[in-house]
Amino acid sequence: MSRLRYSPAAVRGDYIRAVIGLALCGTSLYAVWGHNVARWIFLALVVFFALFALRTKLRQFTEFELTEEGIRRSIGVGGASGKRFSKSLSWNSLDRVRLKFYSTRRDRSNGWMHLVMRSAEGRLSVDSTVDQFDQIAQAAAHAAVVNRVDMSGATMSNFAALDVRLDRLRAANESAMATDQGPDDRSDPNK
């Protein structure tokens, strides 16, 4: 089992962004309070950056447990003795995977990945700013191949960029299935 957390550098960067956004938009909101349209625009921006700050705070206390059975996300609130909110997703029930890449640069360099996994139990998403994100991506890709989950072209490209070889995983999975079925089973696929 691996315990993974969002990297402190990434969390710190998002805190800085939230504070800058709140400072800029809050100052502007104060300046334009008398003007109706601008007031609502800046109020919406202030709320947006406040939510961003709150989400960053939650990420600071988020921990992922990666096991062979699945992945579990828990968010600790109120210190060591406080409550922990957790959500699990087992690899067996995984039925949808999307791996997205976001970049603020026009040449799409220097961005980050966002992995979204769904099952009947719910939805769980992880950013590549989590330590050892490659491990989670590899496990999700393996489960997607085993469960024969359809993946978009963008998701497959993004897995390839992470050096997750879906073709090898598929070949390994088919070979394992063939071994499990045995020689008699292989001769009659209806069995």
Place this chain on the structure above:
Amino acid sequence: MFRYIAHRLLIMIPTMLVISFLVFLIIQLPPGDYLTTLIEELRALGEKPDLARIAEMKKEFGLDQPFIVQYANWVFGMLQGDFGFSFEHELPVQDVVGDRFWLSFIVSVATILFIWIVSFPIAIYSATHQYSWGDHGLTFIGFLGLATPNFLLALVMVYFANEWFGTEIGGLMDEKYVGAGWSWGKFLSVLEHLWIPVVVIGTSGTAAMIRRLRANLLDELQKQYVVTGRAKGLPPAKLLLKYPLRMSLNPFIADIGDILPQVISGAVIVSVVLSLPTTGKMLYEALLSQDMYLAGSFLMFLAFLTVIGVLLSDLALAALDPRIRLAGQATK
């Protein structure tokens, strides 16, 4: 996506600030200001300028203040909806612009819709019927559209409308609605007159879009996954619409940011030729007469449209095709 929007918004805010500074710097760059130009003009006409009144105006509008103070006042005013004072019209900028802003907006949005609605089916037909008579004919018309300047097309349309139908096609509404408040009748009148500027301004954009979408779709249609799909017996319509068309739409979306200011600034001469009550002609005159707040407000409006357009197109692209470029590198 939440994090992405936060990143993009944080880039957008300083971008607007830098643009506002550059706009203010550029409109201040020519020597003197509107008042010194006015003094020169009066002297050239042999009249004696009222220097006391001019000094009073200079103080009133803060033109005697340092550059940075003038800039700060301008930006702070804009945030509060005060875009400054037009010296030439002797009215606040928002009163001078009036309906022109909304009319420009209507013409621009209608032009963009025209460009997309016309170019989309033509480009698909041209790409799927490459080197057919239809493709050659549409390509020829497309090149004609690219090569014909908008103002020339406007002049040609004005001439033939007058010659063949005996009608004037200038303006954007019937005479009786000019200067009147907005009403259902005025709106219908604007719609009736709208098609001519939309066709004139949109022709070159349509031609360019047809060429680009055709080329992109042809590239996609020749890729291996399409050949495989065809070999496996996928229906042609599904084979076209499912992936190749979606992939070739990216330039459409990426263009949202550029197309709006291009349409507005490209319509300046057309608005002069067709006597359109839009912002184009006013911007031109404001730049000539150094009416700095009026010109600055227009330029900020164009910059704002560009930045918002780029933001929307980036968000749409990120939602539609969140794919890494293999030459790039994903980092933490």
